[in-house]
Amino acid sequence: MNHAESDHYSGKKVLVTGGTGSFGHTVAQKLLTEGVGEVRILSRDEAKQDLMRHEISDDRVRFYVGDVRDYLSVERASKDVDYVFHAAALKQVPSCEFFPMEAVRTNVIGSENVVRASEANGVRSLVCLSTDKAVYPVNAMGMSKAMMEKVAQSHGLNNPNATTTVSCVRYGNVMYSRGSVIPLFIRQLKEGKRLTITNPDMTRFMMSLDDSVGLVEFAFTNAKQGDLFIRKAPSCTVRDLAVAVSNLFGVTPDIDVIGTRHAEKLSEALASREELARAADMGDYFRIAADARDLNYSLYVDEGDVRQTQFADYDSHTVDRMDVSAVERLLLSIPEVRRELQGAGRPIEAIG
Numbered sequence: 001m002n003h004a005e006s007d008h009y010s011g012k013k014v015l016v017t018g019g020t021g022s023f024g025h026t027v028a029q030k031l032l033t034e035g036v037g038e039v040r041i042l043s044r045d046e047a048k049q050d051l052m053r054h055e056i057s058d059d060r061v062r063f064y065v066g067d068v069r070d071y072l073s074v075e076r077a078s079k080d081v082d083y084v085f086h087a088a089a090l091k092q093v094p095s096c097e098f099f100p101m102e103a104v105r106t107n108v109i110g111s112e113n114v115v116r117a118s119e120a121n122g123v124r125s126l127v128c129l130s131t132d133k134a135v136y137p138v139n140a141m142g143m144s145k146a147m148m149e150k151v152a153q154s155h156g157l158n159n160p161n162a163t164t165t166v167s168c169v170r171y172g173n174v175m176y177s178r179g180s181v182i183p184l185f186i187r188q189l190k191e192g193k194r195l196t197i198t199n200p201d202m203t204r205f206m207m208s209l210d211d212s213v214g215l216v217e218f219a220f221t222n223a224k225q226g227d228l229f230i231r232k233a234p235s236c237t238v239r240d241l242a243v244a245v246s247n248l249f250g251v252t253p254d255i256d257v258i259g260t261r262h263a264e265k266l267s268e269a270l271a272s273r274e275e276l277a278r279a280a281d282m283g284d285y286f287r288i289a290a291d292a293r294d295l296n297y298s299l300y301v302d303e304g305d306v307r308q309t310q311f312a313d314y315d316s317h318t319v320d321r322m323d324v325s326a327v328e329r330l331l332l333s334i335p336e337v338r339r340e341l342q343g344a345g346r347p348i349e350a351i352g
C-alpha cells in the first residue's frame, strides 16, 4: 500500500463482509498497520470470529455476527462505515451445482443487500470480490457471481446521484486458499499418497493472496462508478502445478487422473474480448468501465463495435503460460508454501 492509499484509511471505518477468511485476515492486518480507525468483520460463523479475535487481538477490530442474506444485519454492520470490501460468498463450484438457489441467495441477493445498505448508510466506496468463473460462466457459482457483477454495475446506472461508488474485482485462483488444490497436493505428498489430477491440460490463473489484496486496493483507489478491475496474471496447467509442487518437496509423484469435477472448465477467462474492447490498460491491471448508456438506445447511433473482433479473451490457455520452473518460483513466494517446506525439512536455500 503506498502513502496515498494509507491516507485513505487513516481513522476510517472499514467493513469486510465474509471477513474471517484468508482475504479478511490479510486485509484486516494491513488496515490496522495503516492506521485504520475501525475494522468490522461481518460473518456467520461465531467460532471463526472467536479464533480471529484471539489471533488479531486489537480493539479496533469489531465483530458482527450476521448474514449478507439478511438486509438488516448488513445495514447494522455498515452504519457509519466509510468503505466496504464485500468478500462474503458461496465459492465452491461443486456445492453450488447442487444448491444453485443457495448461491443466488448469498451471491446475488446478499450482494444486493450489501449495495443497498452501503448506499443507505452513505458508504463512500464498496468493492465487490468476483471471480474469473463469472466470465462466460458454465457453473452456478460463476453464474451467480456474474449476476453479482451486474447488480453492482446497475447501482450507478439506476442512481446517477449515488453516494456510494460500487466497483468489482475478478480474481483468478488464489494460491494456497482454503480447500484449493495446492494445499491438497501438499497434503497428498506428505502422506505419501498419489496426486489426484483432474485433467493435466486444464489451465488456471495463479495469484498470490497479496496480489489479490493489492487488486482490491487498486480498485478501491481508482474506482469510478461501475468499474470492474482485473489484475494481469500468469497461468499454468494442472500438470505443471503438480510437478512443480512435487519438485519443491523433492518427490517424484505418482499420479491418478480422476477426470474433471462438476461443471469445471478446461480454461478460465479473466476478461472477455467484449470487455477488453472497452477496457483501459493500466499496467498490471485492466479497468473495464460499465456501459454507461441509458436504456433509450434509439438516442445512440449504433454501428456495432468493430473493435470486438480485434481482441481475444484474456484466457488462461493463451496468455503468459508459466513453465514448471516459473511455477516453482511463484510457489516459493507464498509464505504458507515456504512454511510447509520448512516443516518437511526442505530448507528454501537448498531448493533455490
Ligand SMILES: O=c1ccn([C@@H]2O[C@H](COP(=O)(O)OP(=O)(O)O[C@H]3O[C@H](CO)[C@H](O)[C@H](O)[C@H]3O)[C@@H](O)[C@H]2O)c(=O)[nH]1
Pocket: 091, 092, 093, 131, 132, 133, 171, 172, 173, 174, 179, 180, 181, 182, 184, 196, 197, 198, 199, 202, 203, 204, 238, 260, 261, 264, 268
Ligand atoms: O484433486 C484435485 C482438485 C483440483 N484439481 C484441479 O486444480 C485446479 C484448481 O482447482 P481448485 O479446486 O484449487 O480451484 P477451482 O479452479 O476449482 O476454483 C477455485 O478458484 C476459483 C477462482 O477461479 C474460486 O475462487 C473458487 O472458489 C476456488 O475453489 C483445477 O483445474 C482443478 O481441476 C486437480 O487437479 N485435482
